Amino acid sequence: MIFSPIFIIIFKCALFNVEADESPICKTVDNPKRRSNINDNLPYHEPYLPNVRNSIFYNCSKLECNTVKVHSLTQVASPLPTLKYCYLETTEKYKCEPLKYYHFKNIDKLLFLNNNIPHKSFYLIDCLAYADGGRLCVRKDEVDSHTKLVDIGNVMRPNETNVLSQEEFLCEESKFKMINCDRDLYVPYQDGLRDKERIKLDDKILVKIDYEVITLNHNCIDTWCGYSGQIRSTRRYQPSGGKIFRCFYANRQQVCKEIESSYYNERDWLIR
Numbered sequence: 001m002i003f004s005p006i007f008i009i010i011f012k013c014a015l016f017n018v019e020a021d022e023s024p025i026c027k028t029v030d031n032p033k034r035r036s037n038i039n040d041n042l043p044y045h046e047p048y049l050p051n052v053r054n055s056i057f058y059n060c061s062k063l064e065c066n067t068v069k070v071h072s073l074t075q076v077a078s079p080l081p082t083l084k085y086c087y088l089e090t091t092e093k094y095k096c097e098p099l100k101y102y103h104f105k106n107i108d109k110l111l112f113l114n115n116n117i118p119h120k121s122f123y124l125i126d127c128l129a130y131a132d133g134g135r136l137c138v139r140k141d142e143v144d145s146h147t148k149l150v151d152i153g154n155v156m157r158p159n160e161t162n163v164l165s166q167e168e169f170l171c172e173e174s175k176f177k178m179i180n181c182d183r184d185l186y187v188p189y190q191d192g193l194r195d196k197e198r199i200k201l202d203d204k205i206l207v208k209i210d211y212e213v214i215t216l217n218h219n220c221i222d223t224w225c226g227y228s229g230q231i232r233s234t235r236r237y238q239p240s241g242g243k244i245f246r247c248f249y250a251n252r253q254q255v256c257k258e259i260e261s262s263y264y265n266e267r268d269w270l271i272r
Contacts, residue, residue, distance in 0.1 A: 040189065040190050040191060042189075043187050043188055043189060044103070044188055044189050044190045045103060045104065045105050045108075045188060046100050046103035046104055046108075046188070051111060051115070052087040052088070052115060053115040053116065054087075054088075054115075054116065055085040055086060055087040055115075055116050056085070056086040056087070056094065057069070057070045057083060057084070057085050057086070057099075058083070058084040058085075058086065058096070059082060059083060060082050060083070060084050060098075061080070061082035065084065068083070070083075070116060070117060071117060071120075072117065072120070072172060072180065072221075073113055073117070073122070073170070073172045073180060073182055073224075074180055074182075074221045074222065074224040074226070075222075075224070076099060076101050076113075077101055077102075077182045077224050077226070078101065078223055078224065079102055079186060079193050080223075081098040081099060081100050083098070083099040083101075084096050084097065084098050084099060085097060085099045085116075100188075102184060102186045102188055102193055103188040103193075106124060106168060106170055106184075109122075109170055110122050110123070110124070110170070113172065117172070119174070119175060120172050120173060120174050120175075121172070121173045122170065122171065122172050122173075123139055123140065123141055123170075123171055123173070124139075124140040124168050124169070124170055124171070125137040125138060125139055125140055125168065125169045125171055125181065125207055126138055126140045126145055126146065126149050126166060126167075126168060127149075127166065127167050127168070127169060127205065128149060128150075128153045128163055128165075128166060129163070129164040129165045129166070129167055129199065130157065130160065130162055130163055130164060131162035131163075131164055131200070132162070132200065132202070133199075133200035133201050133202035134157070134202045134205075135201070135202065135205035135206070136149070136152050136153050136156055136157065136205070136206050136208075137149070137169065137205055137206065137207040137208070138152060138207070138208045138209075139171075139207070139208070139209045139210070140168070146166075148208065149166070152206075152208050152213070155245075155256045156206065156245065156256070164199060167183075168184075169181040169182060169183050169205075169226075169227070170182050170184070171207075173231075176230075177230050177231035177232075178228070178229075178230050179207075179214070179216060179228065179229050179230065179231065180219075180221075180226055180227070180228050181205075181207070181216055181226055181227040181228070182224070182226045183201075183226060183227075184196075185198070203217065203218040204216060204217045204218065204227070205227055207229075209231060212231055212232075213247065214229050214230070214231050214232065215229055216228060216229035217229060244258070244259050245257065245258055245259065
């Protein structure tokens with residue numbers, strides 16, 4: 001009986017001996033040992049994410065596993081573990097495992113993405129969630145990010161009484177200032193993912209990054225759905241609720257003032 005290396009990758013972890021011509025030769029090995037004292041009734045985060053760079057990825061969504069070049073979190077952020085990653089365990093051997101992206105904690109997701117997707121930056125954003133589905137967010141990169149989040153909430157939605165909670169999105173940003181943000185909708189358990197309790201979500205979110213506030217719109221790329229947009233210099237923002245604001249910057253501070261939308265629409269002005 002002849003076993004194809006492709007099918008070995010599908011059903012078991014594999015070790016690759018790299019020959020002089022760089023053609024991998026597969027050898028089957030036992031799966032890595034996992035923790036045995038796991039309570040199936042409690043959430044479970046995968047603790048075996050390796051701190052390695054430049055993994056080799058395979059898409060195993062069909063009967064064959066084909067190599068795939070990963071260039072975005074939109075490819076790995078999937079509830080289905082169809083993507084396997086292989087990394088160089090020693091100077092001569094590769095090791096492969098299913099990529100359970102949503103079983104990782106956010107800090108491990110950031111580590112994995114930064115180590116394996118070049119030419120992009122990854123970060124978390126904190127968001128205020130409102131009862132009508134609106135979200136106001138700030139980049140989470142400083143100790144006072146919560147203070148900034150409250151500040152933008154007070155500016156854009158003052159006297160708001162229906163703030164539900166604070167939540168996180170994980171975002172990637174390209175060198176062209178294109179942004180994709182993923183909201184984790186699952187709770188990981190040993191036997192798989194379970195849906196979180198769903199609360200209303202608007203089709204766009206506002207994010208303050210550095211000194212700009214940008215709009216991210218709901219977007220789907222292949223099997224991934226999240227929020228996408230581009231950082232552009234603008235002074236005109238329209239959060240949920242129909243109000244429009246114009247913002248100015250001075251001395252590293254932002255000041256926003258509500259404007260009458262009809263006043264500008266009658267003159268066909270678009271403020272930038």
